[in-house]
Amino acid sequence: xxxxxxxLALFFDFTNGFHDTANAMATPIATGAIKxxxxxxxxxxxxxxxxxxSTEVAKTVSGGIIKEGADGVQITPDIIFAGLxxxxxxxxxxxxxxxxxxxxxxxFGGLIGAAIAGIGIHSINFESLLQKVILPAIFAPxxxxxxxxxxxxxxxxxxxxxxxxxxxKLTQKRGGFRTGQIFTSSLVALAHGTNDAQKTMxxxxxxxxxxxxxxxxxxxxxxxxxxxxFAIAIGTYSGGWRIIRTMGSGLTxxxxxxxxxxxxxxxxxxxxxxxxxxxxxxxxxxSGSVIGSGMGRRGTTVRWGTAGRIAIGWLFTLPAxxxxxALTAMLVQTGVIGVxxxxxxxxxxxxxxxxxxxxxxxxHHNAVQIEEVGxxxxxxxxxxxxxxxxxxxxxxxxxxxxx
Amino acid sequence: MKWLELLSVxxxxxxxxxxxxxxxxxxVRLTAIAGDIRNSPASWTRPLAYACFxxxxxxxxxGLYLIVPYFHK
Numbered sequence: 001x002x003x004x005x006x007x008l009a010l011f012f013d014f015t016n017g018f019h020d021t022a023n024a025m026a027t028p029i030a031t032g033a034i035k036x037x038x039x040x041x042x043x044x045x046x047x048x049x050x051x052x053x054s055t056e057v058a059k060t061v062s063g064g065i066i067k068e069g070a071d072g073v074q075i076t077p078d079i080i081f082a083g084l085x086x087x088x089x090x091x092x093x094x095x096x097x098x099x100x101x102x103x104x105x106x107x108f109g110g111l112i113g114a115a116i117a118g119i120g121i122h123s124i125n126f127e128s129l130l131q132k133v134i135l136p137a138i139f140a141p142x143x144x145x146x147x148x149x150x151x152x153x154x155x156x157x158x159x160x161x162x163x164x165x166x167x168x169k170l171t172q173k174r175g176g177f178r179t180g181q182i183f184t185s186s187l188v189a190l191a192h193g194t195n196d197a198q199k200t201m202x203x204x205x206x207x208x209x210x211x212x213x214x215x216x217x218x219x220x221x222x223x224x225x226x227x228x229x230f231a232i233a234i235g236t237y238s239g240g241w242r243i244i245r246t247m248g249s250g251l252t253x254x255x256x257x258x259x260x261x262x263x264x265x266x267x268x269x270x271x272x273x274x275x276x277x278x279x280x281x282x283x284x285x286x287s288g289s290v291i292g293s294g295m296g297r298r299g300t301t302v303r304w305g306t307a308g309r310i311a312i313g314w315l316f317t318l319p320a321x322x323x324x325x326a327l328t329a330m331l332v333q334t335g336v337i338g339v340x341x342x343x344x345x346x347x348x349x350x351x352x353x354x355x356x357x358x359x360x361x362x363x364h365h366n367a368v369q370i371e372e373v374g375x376x377x378x379x380x381x382x383x384x385x386x387x388x389x390x391x392x393x394x395x396x397x398x399x400x401x402x403x
Numbered sequence: 404m405k406w407l408e409l410l411s412v413x414x415x416x417x418x419x420x421x422x423x424x425x426x427x428x429x430x431v432r433l434t435a436i437a438g439d440i441r442n443s444p445a446s447w448t449r450p451l452a453y454a455c456f457x458x459x460x461x462x463x464x465x466g467l468y469l470i471v472p473y474f475h476k
Contacts, residue, residue, distance in 0.1 A: 273416075
């Protein structure tokens with residue numbers, strides 16, 4: 001059982017990696033700041049480094065959502081197994097649909113479902129659930145979206161230039177934002193590595209402690225750190241191209257200044273949340289930023305249909321992963337045969353989704369149509385140029401009013 | 404509920420992101436001015452642009468400092 005849980009935890013780490021590549025790398029890929037393959041390689045290396053940097057393991061698996069510890073319930077490897085199963089399946093489904101969704105919320109959902117089925121509803125701390133999952137899910141996109149909106153407006157207002165006499169557009173060099181994007185998105189990738197690989201390390205270490213192969217209160221062993229780091233890095237490198245496509249071009253068209261504003265907001269929000277004590281999900285912050293920056297640039301539209309689908313995905317994360325977790329927990333309780341059945345069914349489901357995904361392959365070559373491709377079309381270029389002139393004229397008017 | 408923490412996270416996000424974006428955008432604008440061919444630009448524009456980028460670089464380093472736990476223990 002311990003070996004099974006560890007391998008499942010590593011696979012969860014892998015899905016976490018490829019699910020969250022988009023958070024850091026979707027916008028730089030969309031603006032052409034970094035080539036798709038280079039971007040995922042960079043993200044993978046940063047995740048690997050990040051995983052080794054931070055090895056302080058959490059005291060609890062669920063971060064207080066399940067009443068664990070001395071005066072609470074004992075989380076057994078069975079429940080962790082069931083929770084991981086729910087989280088992995090939900091990660092695979094959302095990946096297939098190209099929806100960015102929070103991997104940690106999926107894990108919470110799976111664990112909650114497993115705990116309710118395996119122990120009972122009294123094992124759940126609902127106040128902690130509200131504070132750690134539900135409220136952040138509402139506020140993360142709002143905060144990030146509002147900040148990204150303001151930043152995008154500022155970036156465009158500050159860089160728009162006109163000849164004072166003729167009113168002609170002068171060179172704006174907004175492509176310069178691409179260089180900045182490399183740095184901001186790298187920060188996001190590194191922060192992801194330090195946060196998320198650590199979660200899996202924590203799970204494996206807690207399982208090892210409960211199995212008695214490791215003294216209580218000790219840190220993760222080196223092989224655990226290395227395995228988790230490589231699992232998340234390989235996951236990141238394999239790139240969740242479907243989610244990158246949604247984030248990079250599905251929500252809104254991303255230009256360099258906009259991408260830079262979105263990435264800066266994401267990086268600031270993640271760093272602020274991890275240091276000021278209100279945890280926000282990286283995925284939700286990043287999605288909010290992209291939407292906000294799309295609203296901030298005139299002439300772009302945000303595809304609210306896609307945004308709505310993502311929001312529905314977030315709504316279902318907890319219950320869907322929870323149901324799978326609960327079903328798995330019930331199967332596992334029946335004994336060894338149940339465990340085998342659950343493992344086989346889970347593997348089959350993952351394999352089916354993988355095969356299904358091959359039917360409409362999305363890879364680095366077609367994930368995002370980069371700007372140059374769009375500009376090659378003649379009429380579109382003229383239209384966007386006209387739009388840009390109108391935009392900057394309006395921006396100057398605004399700027400003048402402010403001054 | 405941790406409303407105060409939520410507010411401080413929102414505020415810190417806003418200030419940090421705005422600072423970086425404003426500085427970087429100024430840097431981009433100054434680079435564009437310095438690169439003008441028609442009306443010869445003032446000589447201080449390019450150094451100032453680099454200064455803006457340098458402060459942004461410092462912000463990135465501060466982000467690194469925050470991410471790596473080794474630095475603040």
